[in-house]
Amino acid sequence: MKSREKLRFVAVPMEVANDARTTLRDRFGHRLSPVLEHGPCRVCLRISREAEDFILLSYQPLPDTGPYAEIGPIFIHARHCSPYEGTTFPEDFAPRRLVLRAYGHDGRIVDASVAEAGTAQHEAARFLSKPAVAEVHVRHESYNCYDFKIVRAE
Ligand SMILES: [Zn+2]
Known part of the structure; x- marks a missing residue:
């Protein structure tokens, strides 16, 4: 493949975001609450200039197939936002x-x-x-x- 390869930029899946927003739990059992923050939001991939309502949750970007599948903290907007595509x-x-x-x-x-x-x-x-x-x-x-x-x- 050439370095002119077309790329796609992939945000956190809406399903993960919506689960966290509606249940206020992440997939690792943590209790979540809205916080005033600057992001960046991992759904719309915007970095806020002003503090906005975010939810902090744990997220695992790789499938659970081995030791490299790290789990770590991410912010997402507390309310619906348009996923970056x-x-x-x-x-x-x-x-x-x-x-x-x-x-x-x-x-x-x-x-x-x-x-x-x-x-x-x-x-x-x-x-x-x-x-x-x-x-x-x-x-x-x-x-x-x-x-x-x-x-x-x-
Ligand atoms: Zn967002």
Whole structure:
């Protein structure tokens, strides 16, 4: 595959978000409550300028197939928001320096890097040009919280 590979940017599934919003429990049994925060929201992939109502929950971005399937904290808007669907890099994240982790089809980590601001899309495309890489996870540079994943567009 070429580095001009078309990419898809994948937010947290609406089903996970709606379950958390309606039950105020996450899939790991934690009791959840709305908090005033700046996000970023892992559903719409926006970073709020003003504090908004968010829910903090635990989320596991990889299927539960092995030790690399980490569980960690994410914020989502407390009320419905439109899930990010795009083949362009989420613009609120573009100015950030970001951690990228490339995972294989078996859920094992293949490679990782820290992408300078504005370079994460190119770096993710470079990882996804390798057939062994199935998905690239984008994370915060220092907190290391999960943000979203990048896959090849079908
Ligand atoms: Zn949102």
